[in-house]
Amino acid sequence: MSRASGYDPSAPYGGTSPCEWGGGDNEESRMNYDAIIVGAGISGMYQLLKLRELGMTVRVFEAGTGVGGTWYWNRYPGARFDSESYSYGYSFSKELLDEWHWTEHFSPQPETLRYLNHVADKFDLRRDIQFKSKVTAAHYSEATRSWDVTLEDGSHHTARFLITAVGPLSAPTMPKIPGIESFGGESYHTARWPHEPVSFEGKRVAVIGTGATGVQTIQEVAKTAGTLTVFQRTPNWCAPLLNAKIDEAEMSRIRARYPEIFERCEATYACFLHTPDPRGTFEVSPEEREAFWEKLYAEPGFGIWQGNFRDILTDRKANALLSDFVARKIRQRVKNQAVAEKLIPKNHGFGTRRVPLETKYYEVYNQPNVSLVDIKETPIERITPTGIKTTNAEYEFDIIIYATGFDAITGSFDRIDIRGVDGLKLKDKWRQDGLQTFLGVQVAGFPNMFMLVGPHTALGNIPRSIEYNVEWVTGVLHYMKDRGLTRAECRPESAKDWTDHVLALADGLLSMEIDSWMTGINRNVEGKDVRSVARYTGSAPAYRARCEEVAAGGYRELALG
Numbered sequence: 022m023s024r025a026s027g028y029d030p031s032a033p034y035g036g037t038s039p040c041e042w043g044g045g046d047n048e049e050s051r052m053n054y055d056a057i058i059v060g061a062g063i064s065g066m067y068q069l070l071k072l073r074e075l076g077m078t079v080r081v082f083e084a085g086t087g088v089g090g091t092w093y094w095n096r097y098p099g100a101r102f103d104s105e106s107y108s109y110g111y112s113f114s115k116e117l118l119d120e121w122h123w124t125e126h127f128s129p130q131p132e133t134l135r136y137l138n139h140v141a142d143k144f145d146l147r148r149d150i151q152f153k154s155k156v157t158a159a160h161y162s163e164a165t166r167s168w169d170v171t172l173e174d175g176s177h178h179t180a181r182f183l184i185t186a187v188g189p190l191s192a193p194t195m196p197k198i199p200g201i202e203s204f205g206g207e208s209y210h211t212a213r214w215p216h217e218p219v220s221f222e223g224k225r226v227a228v229i230g231t232g233a234t235g236v237q238t239i240q241e242v243a244k245t246a247g248t249l250t251v252f253q254r255t256p257n258w259c260a261p262l263l264n265a266k267i268d269e270a271e272m273s274r275i276r277a278r279y280p281e282i283f284e285r286c287e288a289t290y291a292c293f294l295h296t297p298d299p300r301g302t303f304e305v306s307p308e309e310r311e312a313f314w315e316k317l318y319a320e321p322g323f324g325i326w327q328g329n330f331r332d333i334l335t336d337r338k339a340n341a342l343l344s345d346f347v348a349r350k351i352r353q354r355v356k357n358q359a360v361a362e363k364l365i366p367k368n369h370g371f372g373t374r375r376v377p378l379e380t381k382y383y384e385v386y387n388q389p390n391v392s393l394v395d396i397k398e399t400p401i402e403r404i405t406p407t408g409i410k411t412t413n414a415e416y417e418f419d420i421i422i423y424a425t426g427f428d429a430i431t432g433s434f435d436r437i438d439i440r441g442v443d444g445l446k447l448k449d450k451w452r453q454d455g456l457q458t459f460l461g462v463q464v465a466g467f468p469n470m471f472m473l474v475g476p477h478t479a480l481g482n483i484p485r486s487i488e489y490n491v492e493w494v495t496g497v498l499h500y501m502k503d504r505g506l507t508r509a510e511c512r513p514e515s516a517k518d519w520t521d522h523v524l525a526l527a528d529g530l531l532s533m534e535i536d537s538w539m540t541g542i543n544r545n546v547e548g549k550d551v552r553s554v555a556r557y558t559g560s561a562p563a564y565r566a567r568c569e570e571v572a573a574g575g576y577r578e579l580a581l582g
Contacts, residue, residue, distance in 0.1 A: 054080045056498075057170050057180040059156045059437070061146075062090015063137070064473040064487040065186030067111065070144055071495040075502060080180070081146075082172065084155035088141045090188055092133045096214040097422075098221075099237035100130035103262065103378040104482045105322055107275045108294050110136065112283045112488060117143065122272050126321060127264045127378075158438035159183055161468060166507050168469065171438075181507060183470045184494065185434065189480065189556075190538075192432035194545045196229065196425045200404040208421040211238055223247040224419040227409055229401075231257055233377040235424030242422070243385040250416060252394045252401060252409070256364050258347055258371045262378035263321035290560045291481025295328035302330040302339035314346050326376040333372060334531055340370040347371050354383040361386075363395050373532040375539060428546045429538035430476050430555040431456065441467035456541075456553055457520045459511035459578060460568055462494060468510035471497070476555050477523045479564040486561065493568050497576060508582045515578035526559045 056072055058065045061083035072079045085093045092100075102109055106123035117140065124132060141147055158171040161183075168183040193212035195201065201208075209215065211234040226246040228239050231253045243249050267275070275282070282294070289296035302310065310330075317325040325347075332339045348365045355361035364383065385391050399411040408417040428435065431451065439447040445466055451457070458464055461478030462471055471494045472478075479486050501509060527533050533552065536542040541553035557564055571578050 052165070052167050052179045052181060054078045054178070054180040056080075056182040056184055057082065057159075057168065057178060058184045058186050059159075059170075060090060060186035060188065060191075061085070061088045061150050061152075062093070062186060062188055062191075063111075063484055064188070064491060065090065065184075066137070066140060066146055067113070067487060068184055068186060068473060068491045068494070069146055069149055071491055072498070073149075075495065075499055077498070077502075079149050080178065081150040081186075082154040082156050082170070082178075083150055083152050086152050087134075087138070088146070088150065089134050089137045090186075091191065092130055092137060094191070094212050094214075095234070096130055096216065097209075097211040097234060097238050097424075098219075099239075099241035100211075100234070101125075101237065101264075102127045102133065103233075103323065105294055106267075107279070108282055108286050108292075108482060109484050111140065111484065112279075115279075118279050119276060122269070123267055123275070125264055125266055127262055156437055158440075159470075160438075160440045160444070161442060161470070163442055163468075166469065181469060182498065184473065185470070185475065186473045187433035187437075189430045189433075189474055189483075190427045192428040192436055194425055194428050194432075194543060195423060196401075197545050198401055198404055203406050204404050204408075204421060205406045206408075206419045206421065208423070210423045210425070211235075212427065219420070221246040221420065225408075225417060226250070226420045226422065227252060227416065227418045228422045228424055229409075230424030230426065231255070232424060232426050233257075233375060234426070236377040236379050236382050238422060238424055240380055240382045240385055243388055243391050246390060249385075249391045250394060250409075250418070251391065252396050253363070254396050255368070256366045257374060257377055258344070258366055258369075259377045259379045259382055260323075260325045260347070261318065261321075262380050263319075264380060265321070286482060286485050288562065289327075290562075291327060292479070292485035292561045293323055293327045293482045295322065295324045295326075297327070297331040297333075298329060300330055301332045302336060302342060310342070311346070314343065318347075318350060323376070323378070326372050329372070335529055337370075337531065340373070340531055344371040351383055356387045360393055363393055369535040369537075370531060373535045374537040425545065426538060426543070428543050428549065430541070432543075432546065434472075434475075439467070439470075441470070452548065455520075456555060457516045459516045459519045460493075460564075460571070461557060462490065463509070463511035463516075463579070465511050465513040465516045468508050477519065477557050479557050479559070479561040481561055489561075489565055489568070493572065496572055497579070500572075500576060501581060504581075506581050508580075509576075510580045512578060512580050523557050523559075524554050526557070527554045530558060532558075 055077035056079045058068055058081040061081050065081050066088060069079055069081050087093055105126055106128040155173040156170055157173050160169045167179050167181050170178045193210050221242050222245050224246055225248050226242055227250045228235055229252045236259055239251055285294055286292045333343055351365050352361045386393060399413045402410045402412060435448050456476055458477045461475045473490045474486055533540060539556060541555045543549040
């Protein structure tokens with residue numbers, strides 16, 4: 022992977038205390054750390070490592086009891102990668118790449134968590150991480166050019182810089198259904214799954230939700246549950262994962278190909294191993310088109326979504342043809358055609374929402390112990406002490422699983438009381454002015470705050486975006502430290518220009534016509550019922566090129582002082 026301009030990891034400063042940064046008068050010497058990082062997931066861990074290389078004193082505050090972020094919290098049955106394992110892990114250490122053996126092409130959650138714990142141990146990260154420390158507030162002081170961070174226990178901690186590593190999908194939401202607290206059985210949200218095993222053997226289980234986590238959960242629970250009732254509001258287009266084991270010989274071949282693998286990820290549109298085919302849908306014959314789709318459907322991973330014809334997500338007729346192809350596959354795989362029709366989306370085309378990858382998900386509905394309830398036809402009225410009541414039936418359950426997703430992208434920021442210059446709340450700024458960022462990394466009016474994988478950054482294969490974001494932020498801080506600068510804030514005009522660019526890129530995308538977390542919609546969160554452009558939809562190489570341009574120009578788009 023290429024490294025961000027302005028940052029040379031071979032030349033760390035080393036050994037600087039907080040009060041030495043920028044002179045250190047009495048006010049500044051009271052700071053506890055040079056930087057505070059919120060979150061010990063993939064981005065927080067890597068940022069900690071990089072700031073250590075700059076000789077900065079750093080504290081990471083993590084709400085959980087261990088590292089891992091997404092892979093710490095999401096322990097639900099069936100949780101796993103939908104990016105190839107060897108394209109998902111960190112790329113920065115050859116030694117780490119050489120010693121780790123991925124056992125499956127799409128790693129399951131327990132293995133991924135073991136991997137991240139291995140990384141934490143290998144680089145001795147835990148000594149700078151404080152667990153069971155949920156951040157509730159972060160307030161900027163112009164007088165001291167520092168951030169005051171408050172934890173749930175009431176303690177305060179100060180630092181020159183605040184770096185958020187909170188993740189785009191980390192704030193779970195529960196549905197607005199009356200009576201949830203009244204249920205007398207077991208109930209779980211997929212994103213807050215218990216650490217101890219949950220048995221479904223012979224039990225009456227309900228799953229509410231059929232998004233990516235719902236699909237993964239359903240196909241696992243169905244294997245052992247006495248009965249499984251799926252409550253579906255909106256069906257999603259799903260495609261086969263086609264996972265497989267990786268033996269020692271194959272892993273050796275993968276290790277030899279790591280430079281090629283990461284070069285490929287760096288070159289593709291969304292950092293996956295797959296990237297759009299340069300041909301248009303109608304530039305080939307119907308026979309060639311069908312053969313190409315058959316090939317993609319039979320291959321593992323995101324190829325049918327990320328490696329399809331270049332116009333699939335912009336041309337309505339092209340998308341309709343692909344959607345019809347996948348609908349035919351669903352009808353072939355589900356025996357009961359009435360059920361198949363319920364599982365085929367009617368309100369959006371293939372790929373315009375995130376595509377869940379599955380392993381015999383559709384075949385689950387052929388099992389006698391599984392039933393599907395369309396809650397658009399018969400809405401849920403309430404959760405009862407014994408189960409779920411819809412408009413036409415009452416069901417009894419032993420376990421209810423809420424696969425109801427996240428308050429995506431901005432939700433994790435909204436749940437922290439973040440205040441910038443003059444006490445302006447970040448949530449209020451984004452509500453009043455609309456979502457605005459500079460490169461998805463900074464917000465005007467919030468000096469010395471940097472966001473990792475924040476709104477308006479390139480998402481896609483997220484760890485690839487994380488590594489670049491971390492290295493770019495590290496480059497800014499290296500530049501500042503080298504010059505004795507203590508304040509960095511994106512200029513309002515820089516944020517406006519970048520936001521206008523992000524909005525222009527999204528124009529014409531079919532996905533922007535659809536309600537989904539990718540367009541900022543969550544009916545279970547107040548104020549999240551209007552579509553917005555919350556993510557950068559251009560290519561990752563173009564995003565990096567703009568970031569490199571800013572770095573090479575001496576960060577003129579930031580007000581540094």
